[in-house]
Amino acid sequence: MRVMPKNTNINLANKVARFKKWASSRQGTYGEWECDYQHWDELWKAAEESMKDFSHENSDIETINNLLYTIARDNEIERLRKEAIKYPELLRQLARFGVDSSEPDAKWQVSVSVADAQLPDAADLIRPYLNDNNEYVRRRSLLAIAPFSPNEAEEIAKVWMDKDYEYSRIAGLHVLDILKSECLELYLERHANDSSKYVRSNVEDIRKQRYRE
Template identity: 30%
Template sequence: MPWHYNNKLRSSEEVASNPSILLKLSELAVASAEAETKWQLAYQLGSLSNQKEQAEAILLHFVTDADEYVSRRALLALGVLESSQAEKLAVRAWDTGYEYQRIATLSVLRDTESAKLAEYVTKALKDGREYLVQNAHEVEGT
């Protein structure tokens, strides 16, 4: 039986154990409407520091996905990879106004050791939404 990237027989962890398969499936998933598949692949791509350029190129497609969760998972993975694009994309995510995009912004700015972190922690505290404020306090303590 041929394997297809949405096949439930393999978990994302199994795919992640083989970077070349992960990269190939991720490339194929870019054009897919399968948000469930894409966010899991985006999450796993964040672990490919040895193939950073290839992973980053795919994540830059995922970060513009219409599905908010796919976009957010891709942004977080770009932060983990310390992508040169991460800070700019994190600021753009903040500007959406969505609480969870803002939480992701804080994580990315922390992961990339951005000079903008303190500014966005202050903005998060002023925003006042419960989970955003909790995350602001967490990143502030790191």
């Protein structure tokens, strides 16, 4: 028997369709282009109502994808990713379906929300994102998983300290700092003269913070 979508899901679908029509001539043309949308209040409300009404019996892939799309577009304010924390089962569905999503700005937000919600299965939900094609998704996911799987996160962070991309090295440093890793000082010393001024700056910041503690 086919489950009929709830009115809240239909409303969300309509609001997403309107946003996509507006975005068709703007998407990717300049940074933070989503912020210019004039009907965010209606889109937020539709997404939040759909989240509130979520249940396994009335969930469908279209609604999950619409929520992921809307969360992605809301990447500056992050209102919806924070709202999702209230609904653990929905958050689990977003995490499971989000792995195959084409929306990197949804993926990293879902990883962060899973961590913020402190779900018992947080590590298992976040782990697939550590291998995402998008570096920023991987980076935010490593930071998110660290408290839930510290040994795993520490080993990945060590590997990242040799990455070419400077922000991966920065993330590695912060994960080692979060975990109070015994090898942190070794990497702080090694990267004090890093080729990237941003890595060097983060080394200094971490050292200053440690001295204050």
